[in-house]
Amino acid sequence: MDYKRNRRYFETINWILIGVIVVIAAIILYFLLLIGIAILLGLGVYIYFKLRDRPTDGEIDDEFKEHAHTVLKKGYGKLGLDPEDLNQMEPIVIHGPSLDSISYNPAVKKGKDQKVRSSNHEAMAFYFKEKQIYFYHRVFSVIDDEQNEVTGEIFYRDMLSIFTASTTSMYFNDARKRDEFFNLDVVKLITSGSMNVECAVQDLDKVRTNVRRMRSLLRQKKSA
DSSP: OOHHHHHHHHOOOOHHHHHHHHHHHHHHHHHOHHHHHHHHHHHHHHHHHHHTTOOOHHHHHHHHHHHHTHHHHHHHHHHTOOGGGOOSSOOEEEEEEOOSOSSSOOOEEEOTTSOEEESEEEEEEEEEOSSEEEEEEEEEESSSSOEEEEEEEEEGGGEEEEEEEEEEEEEEETTTTEEEEEEEEEEEEEESSSOOEEEEESOGGGTHHHHHHHHHHHHHHHHO
16 A cells, blocks of 8 residues: 555645745745745645645545455454355445544545545454354554454344444544534444444445345344
């Protein structure tokens, strides 16, 4: 993963400050030609390197998706599972933005498509055996080499419900220098005990079918 390039996506340019510098440079240019030209050239170089090779919204989404789907394979090893034993339904992976810190607080940005993205992302893989669901949850950064991992299992008899929810979440918009809000979609598994599991979802429409399949499997297990 190219952390340095990904970091460019989340970096912001203070256009107001640049505008002020341009005005000052224009005034200096009127009196001191060479100094004014040097300031404008330096400003141009700064903007060029800030914008050069900056990932698009689609490219950063591809980074999230590519890394999230490595979680499925990683989970087999972490949980000690054999794919041939998972005969209830195909394992699934969901993933979405995380606003929680790992070692550092995430950088958060609203893209040109108006979707809010975080440099910290979470992915969860579910594996379905006859009596229980295993899960592997990873929170990772696309701008730093850091991650958190959790594994676990939930018996069908202990599960109460599987549902999706949308919560209003706050983040700091660095470009506008103010707090803003957006809807964060999550998938939740509620149990009769103290262990409840949830993961954010990048695109809720793309996981609805898998959520329905999980609910159907749970109903079958509860009625058996």
